[in-house]
Amino acid sequence: MDCPLCGFSESETILAKPSITIFTNTSDEFGENFGKHNCIIKQCKRCGHVFQPISKKLRNTLEGIYQSDQAQLTTSLGVGSWGKERAPYLFEKLKGIDNYKTKSVLEVGCGNGYILKILKEVGFQHLVGIEPSLEKTEEVDGILFLKEFASNKINLDTRFDFIFTSGVYEHIPDIDSITSFCNNHLDDNGVLFIYVPNCSRYLADGDPAVFAHEHIHYFVESSIKCHLSKYGYEVIDNQSDDHALAVYAKKNDVIRNENFVVEAYKKFQNKIDGKLEKVSKILSDNNSVIIHGACNGLNNILGWLGRNFDYTLVDNDNTKHGKTFFGKRVESLDTVNLVNYDTVLIIPAYFSEAIKAAYVERGFRGQFVMLT
Incomplete structure (x- = not known):
């Protein structure tokens, strides 16, 4: 599999473990068994991006998971003690959205809609969410929820002032497709916010929890910036820490050629x-x-x-x-x-x-x- 970030054909295997059961954060009593799959992570020899090569079998399995009620790798935001504990951390990263209360806002991969519902409660006026695991497309309490996979094949016939994703990019095999979708639906002066796990420390430390079958990409700060630069986006605000990458990006007509250096994780x-x-x-x-x-x-x-x-x-x-x-x-x-x-x-x-x-x-x- 070529590097999904830069397309280069050569990569180094930094993890190769035997097949294990896919974890979907569901108990033994209620969870569906989605079978066992290999555990492999590679690192591109050109750009350094770390990714999981995805087989057709795994791709089909994941598509089924994402359209089911087991789509969340962790407890959904706002659900139970852990879901409620995580929410303030994310909202702190997302505080730049406060400037868009009267503007149009789209969440890509809105899950159970928790974030959009909170935004509605605090006065946001124009909210849309797109998510494949929704039961159906419908408007609920003034929020339009679309049951779709966000990809460059989808056209919503509108543009948004602010588009954000939380815990989505790491799951998408074709990240060019989702970035194209965002690019096609973002106003020329709009802002794109991306929030993904920051894998830098955990790749360097050899944390067994880094690997997840649902995660195709293992981003570090330079790799997310590199990807955005391909589409002419410049990071205008960086709220990242050791746990998460949280960046606000905006179109910049002057595209700068930066050398993004990524650490090699040969000892992972x-x-x-x-x-x-x-x-x-x-x-x-x-x-x-x-x-x-x-x-x-x-x-x-x-x-x-x-x-x-x-x-x-x-x-x-x-x-x-x-x-x-x-x-x-x-x-x-x-x-x-x-x-x-x-x-x-x-x-x-x-x-x-x-x-x-x-x-x-x-x-x-x-x-x-x-x-x-």
Whole structure:
């Protein structure tokens, strides 16, 4: 597969793991089994973009997932404790949208419509969302929801002053198609906002949670800027941090030829293998372990290790409590007797310090193991 960013044919494989089950953030009781697929990540030898080569089988599977009620890799914004906790972080990145209350706004990949509904509540007047997993095209409380895949084949016969996407670009095999769609529907003086995971730190550290079958692209700051520059966009405001890339971009008639330098991640798999060995030893030698995080990262770890282990699974997301993930009932931290455990293995990297602090506050005095 050629690089989806620059089209170059040569790439280096930085991750090659056996087939594991696709994680869709749905419990064992209610989730549909979408089968097992290979785990491969490559890095372009020319532009440095990191991507997952997608087979026809995986592409078809993902299209089915995105049109189902299992389209979200994590708990939807505004849903449960975790969905509500994530929302303020995103809105802080998106605060530039406040200048467009009386203008036309389009969200590409609007999910459950949570962001648009909040915007409507605070006075935004002209809102449209496009999303393939919607039940149908309809107008709800003054917001037009379109059941479609955003691509260059779709023409809405209108232009918008502000177009934004949140957690969408990393999922799209043909990102040129979605950027063309945005370009075709953005007013000449409009602003495009893109929010995606920032994979720089996690690729450098060898975080097992980086890989997800649903994620085709693993962006770093230079790669998202490189892609936007192809369409004549310049980043006018950068709200990125270690966790997320959040950029506002605008058309610039003077296209500058920049050399975007991306780090090579040749040691990515070796670092992951070292962490898998560490986790395997902890779980094999100890039966008083809490694993915190019923998430994609744990799906990868357990799938790649290919073994069953004895542990207690805890998560902060109250929508998961009492449900079964990976054959384990998910517990709330509040209900676990921490005296019975001597090790807590924390899977989510970005929130690991906050999770650790919650255990310490509840009196845990054992060891913490974090993977980054």
